[in-house]
Amino acid sequence: MRRLSKITLAAAALAACLQAGGALAQEKLRIAVVTPLTGPLASVNVPGQNAARILAEAINAGTLPAPYSGRRGMGGAEVELFFLDENGGNAKQVSEFRGLAERRGADVVMGFGSAATCLAVAPVAEELKVLTVMSTCATPRIFEDASYEYVFRTTAHTTMDSAALALYVRQRLPEVRTVGHINPNFALGQDSWRDFAAAMKSAMPATRVVAEQWPTMGSGQYTAEISALAARRPDLIHTSLTGTDMEAFMTQMSARGLQEQSRIVAPLLELAINRMGRQIPEGIIFTARGTNGLFAPPSALNTWFTDIYRGRHNEMPVFTAYQYAATLLALKAAYDKAAGPAGARPATRDVIAALRSSTFEAPGGTIRMALGNGHQAIQDTAVGEFGFDRRANVTTVRNVTVFPAACVNPPAGARSEAWLRDGMPGADCSGIVNR
């Protein structure tokens, strides 16, 4: 009998311990980071994963600089990140998203490098009522084709890049008359070219498209495409190839001198500059999808971020790093605001209310959730030409133009494609700065 009661006591103690452990585990805020770990987009999203880890550590340790200093965690909860591979197609992503919410206990889902994935998972996130913050994918269709309560995007969509690039070409390369393009045949490539073509038509109506190429994503072999572009000799070639596709195209293109007969506009080039460096031909026009990376305005937050990133990874953070950092900072701001001074764990609906239409600081400057009923971000952006300082062995940017967010993003309620096609009505470009 005495032995039985000892066993009962031990079992009760064990149960109590397990319960306490469970309670502690529940206090953590579990954030699933869905990001390409394999496939052609993996390399460009590694900086995002690196940044997410840095930010999560700093948030938990309470070491973020102003304006986030002095408060640990998010809404009083310790943040726990776990990473999942985005590669493998939309059906897999939709299925895994359900698993994230229903089995793995994700409180928040963030990341997503592919526009196609974002389009596929947004309705599922809404159906499952899971707070989902997209960090990188860029198609404007998410909040223009539908309205969401649980889905946010803390980075501007691709319309901003296209509008800024077209205005840059008008200002700096007024002699351009013919345009060609090589864009991947999937959501981002199609959106990117559609927007750039419309923006060019608005900014420089006399230009005409003389060459179009739609390679399959991940094909890697561009011999025929480069020949076809070279044969048409456009003044300007637009490409939104990215990741290993961009690197393969740059290697093959530069060996054949395509950049010597056409100016190249590559909005996503910045993602390749750490890996390729001096192999990238000088003079390629690029952005950093906002005032990120080489274009970032000076601030204590940016200095902290770049110093810690460079110290840990021995390279400068590129825009995907800035975007993942911005997502976590947006979440921190929203959770802390929703938690109030008491610091109690807020309900998801309160976090959504705090995040909707908010303004927050990120290493790349101020970000406003201004579109899509307060669910879609806008920010200033910049365009410049790639350069490489061989003496200092560092990448540089020259002939930079900074465009205010209100100049290159459509106003609330406008559809991007129509806004670009109609000549960007309502754009306030009074604050453009050349440097």
Next chain:
Amino acid sequence: MSTLIAIAVDGAIHGAWLFLVAVGLTLVFGVMKILNIAHGNLYAIGAYAAATALGYWFASHPPSAAALAIQVGAALAAGLVLGLLLEVAVLRHLHGRDEVSVALATYALLLILDDVMLMIWGTDPQSAAAPYLLLGASRIAGMRFNNYEFLVMGLAILVGLLIWWVLTRTGTGRRLTAVIHDREMAAAMGINVRAVHVATFVAGACLAALGGAFTAPMIPVAPGIGAEIIVVTFAVVVIGGMGSIPGAAVGALVVGLARAAAVHLYPPAEVFIVYAVMAGVLCFRPNGLFPQAAVRRI
């Protein structure tokens, strides 16, 4: 006219590259009747091995023709080791099994090798562009072409001729042809079929790795490149006729020319042209352009 010349040159370049990768797959199928779905992984490992070796070499040496020897050496080493390992550890135990079981086993190998590559090289792409920029450029029809691509074309022709010579002019080739036509009869005649199988699979692995090693300077070598190549490689082999070496050459050329024509004349078709050609060929010749002669048992 210049467009036609560009299509011919681009098609030949692409076709030669495809042949280099596909010839090992069709050789293995012809001799062993194994549809090796992991063939793309052997290509990827060849690419990784070459990129790694080139990275080490060029870290302390200026760009030179030694790169080409390094590429060949890395491919042969990777193909030899991996080919032997897979044949002895896995494929040998599948002899006599039905084709679906063998295909599933090689599919399992694809998944395992993908993860092994991730464990060894991680997600960061490996770049080895130095050989690509080594040989300069030539002008054809007013357009600049990289001579490295002509080198790959020459290598593909050399490999094709070497295989033709081995198959038709050597005792090894005659034994191989005997096994291709009837392995039981070949065994009855005293041919060591098992040794032929090992040699064939290792040769197929080396050819796949060679294709990867000479692709490495053109593209960043990243996880997933094996899966991307295997689909189009299958299309080449199916168009040419499963197991046919001349079929692989013609299939690769047809695919290369069709893709180049689509890129130059109607770019949106690039995404499906290879499969459209394959469907068209199979409609009229269900066993491909050069089907293997079937033995009829009486």
